[in-house]
Amino acid sequence: MRLGTGRVPDEPEINLVSLIDVVFCLIIFLVVTTSFNQRSAIRLELPKADIAAEVQPPDPLTIVIDAEGRIYLGNQEVLRRDPASLKEAIAQVAGDDRQRPVFIRADARAQTQALVTVMEAVGQLGFTRVSLPVAPGAPE
Template sequence: MNLRPRRREDPEVNLTPLIDVVFLLLIFFMISTTFDREAELRVELPQATAEPGEPPPELLEITVNARGQYFVNDQQVVNSQPQTLKRAMQQVLAGRKELPVVIRSDGQAPYQAVVTVMDVARQLGLSQLSLATTQTPAE
């Protein structure tokens, strides 16, 4: 009989294939998972109708035609000078600075004419300014 002590070999475990399998599983789950956007803000927007609201009972309406001429409440201003427009607006306002101002401008009106109306309104201390537009038909 052979009584030599047997040398015991430690089993060797190769981890490379195991790591490969784990990476493949990780990639599979990353690609196949759908992500919810939990961090997205949820906001309920107010609803509005396309119909125009009721106009205020009294307002100051400035109209600018295609040639840059001014009309204050449908009365033509003598010339296109800012001082003349300011005097015409002061007459209609009669000291009321809370009166809303609606600027109705032709689409072909000079941009400077509209800016002049806004500048004169600011000089008079008017803060309720709005630009009138028309609604385009839905396609």
């Protein structure tokens, strides 16, 4: 004989609201942390200017100055930063082609002295097509 308590047995239920919240937070985290466009391994914050983007000429010599003042020729770091060593390193990379365009990509937080040293070395070597790429947009 079965005696009943008069209550209807509870059905087990899965609460989907908290599950949806967790999945939504996971999606937001993945979207925020995903790198969509990686231009180079060195993180730079370029100065801003209100200009139109220009077409890059083929095979420019790229010199990068990061926020700490380290100088890179292509992907190689220049260990000695004095003008004579810098000129020698640039001459080795560039060869005899002085008509080759030179892009000096300096971080906006870099010291001005590092930029002046690089520009002086490039000018003394006889390069005439020197550009300082900037990020689009006016400074705030």
